[in-house]
Amino acid sequence: MMRSSSKQEARSLASLSLAMLLPSLGISVANIALPSLQVAFNATNQQAQWVVIAYLVVVTSTLVTAGRLGDLLGRKPLLLAGIGIFSVASMAAMVAPTIWVVVLARAVQGAGAAMMMSLTVAAVGDAIPAERSGTAMGLLGTVSAIGTAAGPSLGGLLINAFGWPSIFVLMAGAGLVAALFVSTQLPAAPSGNRRPTFDLPGAFTLMLTVAAFALATTLSPFTFVNAILAGVALLGAGAFVSIERRASAPLVQLDVLKRPVIAAGLLSIGLVSAIVMTTLVVGPFYLTGVLGLDTVTTGLVMTVGPTVSAIVGLPAGRMVDRNGSTVASHVGLFALLAGTVAMMILPGQVGLAGYVLSLILITSGYALFQTANNTALMAGAEKDQRGVTSALLALGRNSGLITGASAMGALFALGSGTTDHGGGFGLQLVFAAATAFVALALGLSTWATGKSASR
Structure with missing residues (x-):
């Protein structure tokens, strides 16, 4: 019986991992196709950028709605619907006659991705025992990081060999495989007292x-x-x-947001996600403009972050299961703090090695904190609120990513353009702000822990 249960858990995790892979792949693999799309449709750079913007905006804006519908109608059926929407939209983009049809298909694809992002994490509680939920969350984080890391290189190989439509063939095919696994290997959540009102x-x-x-x-x-x-x-x-x-x-129980653990968790994931996005937005400019790296070497350095996240994800989940989410969360935040402080100092002192070491600290700390934070918030969610709680986590993360891309990018440009030190001062400026973000997240986490202990 025990062996049969373990096999079922493994099959469930495999299906959820495939569903988690698709949204991250949808972001990273499409970015590499923008120059090819621009040439193929004689589009401007701004028009091509809408291929990315449409996906990001729709994903972010529909997350909570998708999560709540999953709570009401069943997480497995809605997860399958999201995979189906993602796959059909990928096929539509593959044969698009204009750039704006590609943009429209990407927007629809984003709606499917939102269903997967919100419901995959929520479904962990339906399929995996609570004592192993940290490991499951860590695995999903690893898979997401693998999708982000592998997308550009895999997309580049496909485009070089078969042209830009091949990346949408990849996403459609991966969607079909994910749908097959989810439909046959993921058990349906037990039906509860669902309120039909939306x-x-x-x-x-x-x-x-x-x-x-x-x-x-x-x-x-x-x-x-x-x-x-x-x-x-x-x-x-x-x-x-x-x-x-x-x-x-x-749609959202506002009283739930008053709970210290949930309020602190949602705000903190936004803060630390902004830091990770900072490394992706600011990194290429610093590596090429200040350290003088060529494009190939810069690309290799940029893969360090997602690779570290992928490696750390599963051990992070096991640490959460063994030591609890509070300990793991604080360890992750302190690693992040060490990384942001190091990023202000080491690249200017020792060059590329200092940058890479700082990046390893930041991304490993982020992977550990995200796993612990997700586990803690989902463990405290009511069964009929898991979808919306998972969606709020994803919304907090995406909001942080968006803020990191815009605000931190602008701050780097400001620091780089106002001094003779150029990008070196810009890097110090943005990671001084990032250090303040981590300190705030640590303060929120400590406050929430104290409030919970006093009850």
Whole structure:
């Protein structure tokens, strides 16, 4: 019986891992195709960028809605629907006649990716015992990091051999394999007392709010349009809170967000995600402009972060299972803090070796914290709230990634353009801000732990 149960858990984890791989692959493998798409459709650079922006905005804005629908209608059926949408959209992009059809297909693909991102983590609680949930979360983090790391190189090989449509063939084929595994290997969650009412006004308002925020922070250069979008996001946030307080079956239980562990966890994952995105946005400019590396070497250095995350993910999960999420979370944050402080000092003192060492500390700390944080928040979620809790985690992470890409990139440019030290001072400036982010996350985590212990 024990062996049979272990085999079922392994099959469930394999199916969830495939579902987790697709969204990260959808981001990283498409980026490498932008120059080819620009040439194929005679598009401008700004038009080609919408292939990435459309996916990112739709994913971020539909996460919570997808998670809540999974809670109401069943996580396995909605997960399969998300894989199906992702795969069909990939096939549509493969035969697109114009760049804007590719953009539309990517937007639809983003809706499917949102279902997978929100429901894969939520489904861990349905398929894996609580005492091994940390290991499962670590494995999913590893798979996501592998998708991010492998996407550019795999996409580059495919495009070079078969042209840009081949990356969408890859995603469609991977989607079909994932659907087969999920449908046959993932057990359905036991049916509970699900409320059939869906908070449509709340869902629409939240999607509009998050979409406006995402567009305000991703559209470049900054113009009056960005300011209007930021205003819409602020007004939408206020309207969403008002709607949720009056709703009989709210999309998000606002009282849950008052719990210290959840509030601190969501804010902290946003803060540390912004730091990781900083390494991806600022890194290439510093490596080429200050350290003088060529493009190939820069690309190799940039793969260090995702590779370290992939290696650390599974051991991080086992550490969470053995020592608890609180200990693992603090260890991860202290590693992150050491990495951001090192990034301010070591690259300027010892060059590339200092940069790589700092990057290893940052990404390993992030992988450990993310695993611990996800495990803690999902362990405390009610069964009928796992989908929306998982979605809120993904929303916090994506919001941090977006903020890191925009705000930290602008801060680096400001620091690089105002001194004779160029990118060296810019790197110090952004990682001084990153150090403040980690310190704030540590403070939030300590506060939440103290509040929980006093109850």
